[in-house]
Amino acid sequence: SAVISQKPSRDICQRGTSLTIQCQVDSQVTMMFWYRQQPGQSLTLIATANQGSEATYESGFVIDKFPISRPNLTFSTLTVSNLSPEDSSIYLCSVETGVVYEQYFGPGTRLTVT
């Protein structure tokens, strides 16, 4: 398994600003993922972050809006830029361990844009 922490746990931001979310894992992992989840709803994959290469974004998500850094095998950041109320959501960091495709999730960052 893996223990994942995220900072901040929640934030309230003004329209037009940006928020950077940090994800720290207690072990080295190859695959890291960023998801968005409306409370009580399903997860939407934003991008896959691989160390040493650019993130791979899913349809509907672009690097200018959601820049991702992955400087090493235990850390990643997701920035949500030029915030609008539609960006209000829970953002989840996830990793995949060496055990076949098992994913582990951080506690999430609840973002509210006013």
Next chain:
Amino acid sequence: AQSVAQPEDQVNVAEGNPLTVKCTYSVSGNPYLFWYVQYPNRGLQFLLKYITGDNLVKGSYGFEAEFNKSQTSFHLKKPSALVSDSALYFCAVRAGKSTFGDGTTLTVKP
């Protein structure tokens, strides 16, 4: 394209009764199937998975799931529900990337 369907938004059971949370999937090739649970105000937790082998897989907290290839289903089960099992449950299929179902809210009443 792969997909997952959880046909029930909500499942209600009485404590001590058996529970089933349904999941069907569509994927090309052999499926890798997962169940995750999300307790209120917490992140998702891995429950169990099917990769290959025995169709009945056992996971955390007394949960098990049965893989049925002919029905393309992977239903989550527990013989005796606890109030503490009340949570949001997600089925997922992995083929390249993970696709999650819409989730089923399980409520176990005392």
